[in-house]
Amino acid sequence: MLRTILFKIALALWFVAWSPLLLIALPSRWLSRKFVWADARGVLWVARLFAGIKYKVHNFPASLSYASRGTQHASRPIIASKHMSILEVSVLFTDVPESFFIIKRELLWIPIYGWSFARIGLQGVNRAAGATNMQKLTADVAKKIKRGMTLIIFPEGTRSKPGQPIKMKRGLLFIAEHLQLPIFPVGVDSGKYWPKKGRMHSGTANVWFEDELPHTASLEQIASAIQRHSA
Numbered sequence: 001m002l003r004t005i006l007f008k009i010a011l012a013l014w015f016v017a018w019s020p021l022l023l024i025a026l027p028s029r030w031l032s033r034k035f036v037w038a039d040a041r042g043v044l045w046v047a048r049l050f051a052g053i054k055y056k057v058h059n060f061p062a063s064l065s066y067a068s069r070g071t072q073h074a075s076r077p078i079i080a081s082k083h084m085s086i087l088e089v090s091v092l093f094t095d096v097p098e099s100f101f102i103i104k105r106e107l108l109w110i111p112i113y114g115w116s117f118a119r120i121g122l123q124g125v126n127r128a129a130g131a132t133n134m135q136k137l138t139a140d141v142a143k144k145i146k147r148g149m150t151l152i153i154f155p156e157g158t159r160s161k162p163g164q165p166i167k168m169k170r171g172l173l174f175i176a177e178h179l180q181l182p183i184f185p186v187g188v189d190s191g192k193y194w195p196k197k198g199r200m201h202s203g204t205a206n207v208w209f210e211d212e213l214p215h216t217a218s219l220e221q222i223a224s225a226i227q228r229h230s231a
Helices: 002-024 027-053 086-095 105-109 113-119 130-146 171-179 219-226
Strands: 053-058 078-080 100-102 123-125 150-153 182-190 201-210
Touching: 002 027, 002 113, 027 053, 027 086, 027 113, 053 086, 078 086, 078 171, 078 219, 086 182, 086 201, 100 105, 100 130, 105 113, 105 123, 113 171, 123 130, 130 150, 130 171, 150 171, 171 219, 182 219
Parallel strands: 053 201, 078 150, 078 182, 100 123, 100 150
Antiparallel strands: 182 201
């Protein structure tokens, strides 16, 4: 339990230490992205140093690498990932160039960090707005895709515990079908080491990229692929 307490203190101090730098970087999107990237890498370093949590990425697609930047926007896929902890958020953001997440719009209101998230292109969503919101959301996402960005989405909409089934939301299908973008399902088991609540456990968390699915894939197909290697 002592390790968990030390980790949470260290992580909080890490976030606080980066706040002035993120604030200074706000006028520049490029610099903001560099600083948020470094901040996210630091989260992985803190997890390893204080909680003994390492990670391994499996089957990372070449089409998502830094070497693939500049390809036609129509080929940029959607990454649909299981969500169990901050670990996969940090891994996906730092490994996939020019990536952005769909997040609750309230997170963009957080001083400094929320402003930085908005500055680098994270997409806020008003979950209470219904179908009208989905149309606007898809249009906003399309603009970012055309700029060469890659969408990362957690289709269950919340963090889950190992073995906890959560129904996937249909927003992923709406975006994929309207923009005709393929989907890379991603499974994770980070919840075994970095749980939503409770004690941290040392070990190697895994992030699994499954085979690409077409934009016509069903929720069941996507969910099955995500769960294939998830805890």
